[in-house]
Amino acid sequence: MIAACDDFAADLVAYLDDELGDADRGRVEAHLGTCLACRRELEQFRRLRALIDGVRPLALSADFDERMRQRLDPLATHATRRRSRAVLWAAPALAAAAALALVWYSSIAHVDTAPTTPARQSVAAAARPRDAKDQAVAARGDNDKEQAVASRAGEEGAPPGSVASADDVADYPPELVEHPELFLHLPVVRRLNRLEHFEEVRQHQDEEPLGQLAPRTAEVG
Amino acid sequence: MLRFRAGDEQAFRELFEKHARAIVNFAYNFVGSRPRAEELAQDVFLQVYRAGARYEPNAKFTTWLYRIATNACLNEVRRPERRYRTRPLERDTDDPGERGEIAFPDPDAISGETALAGRELEARIRDVLGALPENQRAALVLSRIDGLSYRDVADALECSESAVKSLVFRATATLRRELEEFL
Numbered sequence: 001m002i003a004a005c006d007d008f009a010a011d012l013v014a015y016l017d018d019e020l021g022d023a024d025r026g027r028v029e030a031h032l033g034t035c036l037a038c039r040r041e042l043e044q045f046r047r048l049r050a051l052i053d054g055v056r057p058l059a060l061s062a063d064f065d066e067r068m069r070q071r072l073d074p075l076a077t078h079a080t081r082r083r084s085r086a087v088l089w090a091a092p093a094l095a096a097a098a099a100l101a102l103v104w105y106s107s108i109a110h111v112d113t114a115p116t117t118p119a120r121q122s123v124a125a126a127a128r129p130r131d132a133k134d135q136a137v138a139a140r141g142d143n144d145k146e147q148a149v150a151s152r153a154g155e156e157g158a159p160p161g162s163v164a165s166a167d168d169v170a171d172y173p174p175e176l177v178e179h180p181e182l183f184l185h186l187p188v189v190r191r192l193n194r195l196e197h198f199e200e201v202r203q204h205q206d207e208e209p210l211g212q213l214a215p216r217t218a219e220v221g
Numbered sequence: 222m223l224r225f226r227a228g229d230e231q232a233f234r235e236l237f238e239k240h241a242r243a244i245v246n247f248a249y250n251f252v253g254s255r256p257r258a259e260e261l262a263q264d265v266f267l268q269v270y271r272a273g274a275r276y277e278p279n280a281k282f283t284t285w286l287y288r289i290a291t292n293a294c295l296n297e298v299r300r301p302e303r304r305y306r307t308r309p310l311e312r313d314t315d316d317p318g319e320r321g322e323i324a325f326p327d328p329d330a331i332s333g334e335t336a337l338a339g340r341e342l343e344a345r346i347r348d349v350l351g352a353l354p355e356n357q358r359a360a361l362v363l364s365r366i367d368g369l370s371y372r373d374v375a376d377a378l379e380c381s382e383s384a385v386k387s388l389v390f391r392a393t394a395t396l397r398r399e400l401e402e403f404l
Contacts, residue, residue: 014371048404
């Protein structure tokens with residue numbers, strides 16, 4: 001081997017491992033074609049690889065799987081318990097989500113199709129965001145204050161379709177119609193109850209109470 | 222692994238059955254004791270099990286697995302209270318069926334004398350492997366015995382591909398020098 005062959009030493013192993021790119025492989029093969037020492041070295045590496053490849057793998061102990069299972073069982077049990085807990089929590093979590101969705105739906109339903117009767121309006125007013133409530137009040141147009149609210153809503157770009165239109169009690173979720181009191185304890189309803197327009201809503205509600213809403217609403221706020 | 226991440230326990234079992242023996246053999250090259258190698262391999266799969274839910278397929282599963290195995294083995298041999306003697310390796314049993322043994326000459330098909338020579342050669346190879354610096358040993362075992370590409374070895378060892386090329390060459394050069402009488 002000549003001094004220049006040192007440059008190829010590492011490449012010879014990589015060449016055997018088929019880890020060289022095309023250019024390097026070509027360079028190594030060109031050198032091997034002219035260098036007997038490197039060809040001998042390559043052959044030694046090749047035999048060494050064969051020796052290493054000939055070492056047969058260790059067999060596993062007969063109880064290897066069983067020992068693994070014993071170590072894995074506590075983890076698997078823990079994972080199963082976590083999944084069980086998730087299932088146990090799933091029902092109440094779904095119930096809570098459904099209740100929130102109901103409140104949200106009642107709010108949206110009122111914005112899209114505002115009620116014409118004060119009683120219905122009081123129900124929806126108790127469960128909708130302030131802007132939607134402003135729009136619904138303005139839609140009645142029965143006093144200057146409400147007209148001002150309507151004007152403000154228009155300036156803020158509220159689409160005409162979002163202002164109240166006629167609908168029916170049947171449009172509301174039955175739970176909301178039958179048991180509106182169930183929603184009155186919600187923080188959002190209590191906050192709405194304190195809004196400036198809620199007073200007139202409550203007045204209409206007193207005129208035409210709906211179910212148990214009137215007395216419970218009077219208690220709120 | 223993606224199936225296991227999705228909750229399929231059977232998928233983990235399949236991974237274990239497919240790779241356990243390779244990981245035990247990989248670990249054996251570091252600790253030289255089959256019981257300890259098996260224990261380490263089980264540690265590796267317990268880590269895989271625990272990490273299952275967080276597994277992201279950023280690399281090939283085998284590369285990821287060998288990275289865990291390499292770290293486990295290097296941590297093991299570097300523990301002060303576990304200074305493994307690497308030369309000679311511990312001999313767990315005289316039963317050739319239960320431990321690694323040189324494949325040629327085939328001890329089942331040839332004379333006892335040749336079989337003994339084969340076992341001696343196998344022992345010598347393991348001794349030389351065990352005496353290599355840890356990173357050279359890991360690179361050589363991963364590429365030559367476990368069949369990973371240099372790129373995958375680099376991922377497993379968290380180094381560059383050119384570093385792997387150098388590690389494998391230096392390990393091979395040492396083995397050639399130490400095993401010259403058999404070449």
